[in-house]
Amino acid sequence: MNRAMMMSAAKNLLTRYGSTKNNIYRCMSTGKLTTVDVNEKSGVAVLTMNRLPVNGLNLELLRDIRNDIDEIEGNKCRGLILTSASSSVFSAGLDIMEMYKPNQDRLKEFWTTLQDTWLALYGSSVPTAAAINGHSPAGGCLLATSCEYRVMLPKFTIGLNETKLGIVAPKWFMATFCNVLPRRVAEMALTQGKMFSSEEALKVGLVDELAQSKEEAIEKCQQFFATFAKTNPFARAMTKQQFRSKDLQQLEDEKAQDLEAFLFFVNQPSVQKGLGIYLDSLKAKTK
Numbered sequence: 335m336n337r338a339m340m341m342s343a344a345k346n347l348l349t350r351y352g353s354t355k356n357n358i359y360r361c362m363s364t365g366k367l368t369t370v371d372v373n374e375k376s377g378v379a380v381l382t383m384n385r386l387p388v389n390g391l392n393l394e395l396l397r398d399i400r401n402d403i404d405e406i407e408g409n410k411c412r413g414l415i416l417t418s419a420s421s422s423v424f425s426a427g428l429d430i431m432e433m434y435k436p437n438q439d440r441l442k443e444f445w446t447t448l449q450d451t452w453l454a455l456y457g458s459s460v461p462t463a464a465a466i467n468g469h470s471p472a473g474g475c476l477l478a479t480s481c482e483y484r485v486m487l488p489k490f491t492i493g494l495n496e497t498k499l500g501i502v503a504p505k506w507f508m509a510t511f512c513n514v515l516p517r518r519v520a521e522m523a524l525t526q527g528k529m530f531s532s533e534e535a536l537k538v539g540l541v542d543e544l545a546q547s548k549e550e551a552i553e554k555c556q557q558f559f560a561t562f563a564k565t566n567p568f569a570r571a572m573t574k575q576q577f578r579s580k581d582l583q584q585l586e587d588e589k590a591q592d593l594e595a596f597l598f599f600v601n602q603p604s605v606q607k608g609l610g611i612y613l614d615s616l617k618a619k620t621k
């Protein structure tokens with residue numbers, strides 16, 4: 335982050351926090367595939383993904399999440415908890431149908447919206463946490479690890495499994511993973527396409543706590559936010575942004591090249607073939 339960007343971020347944060355210390359704000363749901371509920375007392379917003387059955391991240395769901403994050407930031411919420419309306423899947427990751435035999439204009443829009451959603455979530459000045467109440471592969475894991483804290487229910491799985499699908503996680507997926515895990519653990523897991531059980535994820539630090547129910551997970555996320563009670567919100571947000579600025583700046587600088595690499599990669603006949611086989615295997619499971 336250069337000096338001008340830092341000053342502008344500081345100005346935004348001062349405007350947000352300057353005179354609002356003890357007030358409670360209300361946020362409103364913006365999306366059709368998401369809901370946002372704000373706890374009137376704590377000011378914490380719960381953003382629920384609601385594209386059942388598996389919260390596949392298609393263009394419309396990503397747009398809704400992105401708009402919600404902007405609205406939660408704008409409404410001066412005290413925290414953002416990301417969770418799912420499904421009782422078994424947090425998010426199945428990117429909707430593979432967006433990448434398989436794609437319409438090229440939509441494909442571009444899809445990837446650009448994913449980039450923007452990540453920039454908004456990873457760079458959010460609002461404290462963020464994920465209540466992971468179901469499986470969370472690939473893009474689902476990206477969303478969860480973009481948050482500052484993770485609480486997961488037992489007996490589910492989480493990880494970046496891209497290599498198992500014959501695709502390569504982009505650099506910013508890897509950076510997000512490395513922000514949570516020791517580099518060696520991250521490299522091993524990424525190259526193996528490893529999906530961690532909830533219990534394994536806790537052990538390596540991919541998640542911070544386990545909870546027995548969604549309600550308990552949300553409560554634990556709220557408790558995490560409470561640890562900031564005696565900190566200055568502006569100083570907290572600036573500190574977070576400085577920790578993450580290198581990763582954020584890298585994607586900002588390379589957005590166009592990243593899009594080009596994605597389009598080139600996804601349009602390779604071998605990748606299309608692999609995605610087709612993977613989709614068939616998923617569908618065969620349900621027959």
Ligand SMILES: CC/C=C\C/C=C\C/C=C\CCC/C=C/C(=O)SCCNC(=O)CCNC(=O)[C@H](O)C(C)(C)COP(=O)(O)OP(=O)(O)OC[C@H]1O[C@@H](n2cnc3c(N)ncnc32)[C@H](O)[C@@H]1OP(=O)(O)O
Binds near residue numbers: 387422425426499502
């Ligand atoms: C040199 C290169 C340099 C740089 C690289 C440049 C570019 C990189 C290029 C690409 C990067 C892309 C990064 C990709 C990220 C992703 O997120 S890819 C998606 C990965 N996701 C998965 O692998 C998860 C697959 N799903 C599951 O494992 C399971 O569905 C589940 C564990 C999540 C849930 O299990 P169940 O509850 O049993 O549900 P079902 O399996 O029965 O599924 C119900 C229904 O949903 C369909 N479905 C599931 N997941 C997806 C999905 N991700 N996309 C689309 N559709 C999905 C499934 O087929 C079922 O459909 P129906 O049979 O009901 O029609």
